[in-house]
Amino acid sequence: METEYVLKMEHVSFRYEKENVLEDINLAVPKGAFVGIVGPNGSGKSTLFKCVLGLLKPQQGKIYLFGTPIEAFKDWHRVGYVSQKANSFNTGFPATVYEVVASGLAAKRGMFRFFTKKDRQAVSEAIEAVGMSAFAQRNIGELSGGQQQRVFIARAIVSKPELLILDEPTVGVDIHHVQSFYTMLDELNRRLGMTLILVTHDIGTITEKVTHVACLNKHLYFHGKAEEFEKLGEQTLSQFYGHPLQVLSHQH
Ligand SMILES: Nc1ncnc2c1ncn2[C@@H]1O[C@H](COP(=O)(O)OP(=O)(O)O)[C@@H](O)[C@H]1O
Ligand SMILES: [Mg+2]
Numbered sequence: 001m002e003t004e005y006v007l008k009m010e011h012v013s014f015r016y017e018k019e020n021v022l023e024d025i026n027l028a029v030p031k032g033a034f035v036g037i038v039g040p041n042g043s044g045k046s047t048l049f050k051c052v053l054g055l056l057k058p059q060q061g062k063i064y065l066f067g068t069p070i071e072a073f074k075d076w077h078r079v080g081y082v083s084q085k086a087n088s089f090n091t092g093f094p095a096t097v098y099e100v101v102a103s104g105l106a107a108k109r110g111m112f113r114f115f116t117k118k119d120r121q122a123v124s125e126a127i128e129a130v131g132m133s134a135f136a137q138r139n140i141g142e143l144s145g146g147q148q149q150r151v152f153i154a155r156a157i158v159s160k161p162e163l164l165i166l167d168e169p170t171v172g173v174d175i176h177h178v179q180s181f182y183t184m185l186d187e188l189n190r191r192l193g194m195t196l197i198l199v200t201h202d203i204g205t206i207t208e209k210v211t212h213v214a215c216l217n218k219h220l221y222f223h224g225k226a227e228e229f230e231k232l233g234e235q236t237l238s239q240f241y242g243h244p245l246q247v248l249s250h251q252h
Pocket of ligand 2: 045046047084167
């Protein structure tokens, strides 16, 4: 059977001003993958996501979501997004965990409607999937940064997207909870079959969980299976972070 790609980027280049921020990016994400994207600050990670979400239009190249060119793509309910800024959410906001997650449905379907029994079930399932059931009636402001981030993920998955994009979701998560945070993402990936693309700084932690790794620094320097990435070794990685180095070209 032919591999189904949730996301494909072909020769994508993007610039805000004169200089390219992304250059000739080729990336193919198969359905069911858990992709970790690593790269230094300012390497274009958030910009890449904005292109994939249709918020920025690359000057060159093609992007396909579920096989459809992004210009023609309309099924945005199939894509969920948790931004880097979720954790700077106004925590004085008087809403319960349940209400915040339910607002994820309202955002997709219009605010002024009554929730059906099916909607309420979807909200409970999303809260359960991120391990926050015990906190459903708590005020969002009373939770730790890591717990809040789980709630924002629940909000993003309540409409059951097939692709979930997360931009540095562990910023603000207590170091002791980072591991269990990734375990939760691993479960979303395996149990619900959700394709995940994640930007992170936690290189050591993600290689155990992800299926594919991509190293971005304007160019994509490595794009392959997690096992191959682990074989690269520390020296290669520090070279990647220090000065760009063509490690391996991928085989797509
Ligand atoms: N709106 C913008 N206008 C101009 N330059 C920008 C804008 N947003 C980001 N940049 C620049 O693009 C580069 C990549 O930024 P970004 O994608 O945010 O990187 P990362 O998420 O990897 O830290 C940086 O040099 C940044 O300063
Ligand atoms: Mg960023």
